[in-house]
Amino acid sequence: MLPPILQNLRIPVVGSPMFIVSNPDLVIAQCKAGIVGSFPALNAREKDGEPIQLEAWLTRITEELDRHNQANPDRPAAPFAVNQIVHRSNARLDRDIEICHRHKVPIWITSLGARTEVNAAAHDCGGITLHDIINNSFARKAVEKGADGIIAVAAGAGGHAGPQSPFALVQEIREWFDGPLLLSGAIATGRAVLAAQAMGADLAYIGSPFIATTEANAQPDYKQMIVDSGAMDIVTSSLFTGVSGNYLAPSIRNAGLDPEALAHADPSTMNFNDLSAKPKAWSTIWGCGQGIGAVHEIVPAAQLIDRLAGEYDAARRAIVGL
Structure with missing residues (x-):
């Protein structure tokens, strides 16, 4: 059963946290439109x-959502989440945990390591934790260390994607875990959100389509490349961060590299001390998931969420009518 904080969303969607791209403007727009930002x-x-x-x-996110809720008691904003990179190289982690605890962040998303003290801090201020994983073994470790829910990052997801089919990953986790389960990987339509639920997930975890929104902190060329590209334009490589991730092939070509002949990198090269998930040399190589074939224009986040909600409702009606 979902915790109360995740039960009253407009549609069962969490907007995933994206390096550089996700900012207060996008988070506030997502929450006001009814999904977790x-x-x-x-x-x-x-x-x-x-x-x-x-x-x-x-402070800004909390105050703006509070004002929205006071003005719109019949359609309150969804809660927001903060992603903590729980990697040993993140020198800011302790400071950021203290700040999030003091501000009583309602949802904590943890990545690149499961830490009991982070879960404890979230619980102490009344929050819940969702940990992203790429396989069943990591899912078990996360729950053992106190995570409330799991984000299954399957093949086709943007950023540090996993290698496994969503069907395989979700079914293995659901054999032993009945808590909150989110699915990430090429979800870009309302029909895909419903498919994630039919597969066994509670919510969909969507990132790449939100890059092509007016609020996103992404270069105009990046947004347009999302619109112009499809699944065949995505390549998987560990070169840029040390961990396997999905990227837009045209951005790799623009950097003077051949996306079909990329070297591999050692995971030990990942370093968050400089507040960057990738070296500055790769700043114009853009991450993206395989679902972007459904993205045809740059729109406000609320308009994208309206589309997802309409597609989701239509798909539910169609399935019930079978």
């Missing part, structure tokens, strides 16, 4: 001596 804590950056950006972002 999220951002990586590491996206909130400041120079030495400047006020802490994570504090400012959390």
Whole structure:
């Protein structure tokens, strides 16, 4: 059974936290439109001596959603989430945990390592934790260390995608886990959201389509490349971060590389101390999942969510009518 905080969404969708791309504008728009919005804590950056950006972002998001709820009691905003990169190289982790705890962040998403102390901090301030994994073994470890829910990152997802079919991954997790289960991987339509539920997931975890929204912090060329590309334009490589991920082939070609002949990288090269998930040399190589064939224009996030909701409702009616 889903925890109460995830039960009253407009559609069963969590907007995934995307490096650089996810910002307060996008999170607020997603939440107001009825889905969980999220951002990586590491996206909130400041120079030495400047006020802490994570504090400012959390204050703004909380206050704007509170104002929305007061003005719209019949359609309150969905909750928001903050993604913590729980990797040993993330020197900001302890500071960011303290800030999120103090601001009582309702949903914590953890990545690249399961840590009991992070789950404990979330629970202590009344929040829940969702941990992203790429296989059943990691899912078990996450739950053993106190995660409330699992995000199954299957083949075709943007960012650090897993190698397994969503059918295989979800069915293995559901053999032993009856808690909150989210599915990530090429979900870009309302029909796909319903398919994720039919497969055994509770919610869909959607990222790449939101890159092509007006609120997203992405370069115009990046957004247009999402619109112009499809599944065949996505390549998988470990070169850029040290961990296997999915990227837009045209952006790789624009960087002077051959997407069909990329070298492999050692996972030990991943480093978050510089607040970057990839070296600056690769800043114009853009991550993306395989579902973008359904994205045909750059629109406000609310319009994209309207489309997803309409497709989801139509698909439910069609299945019931069979």
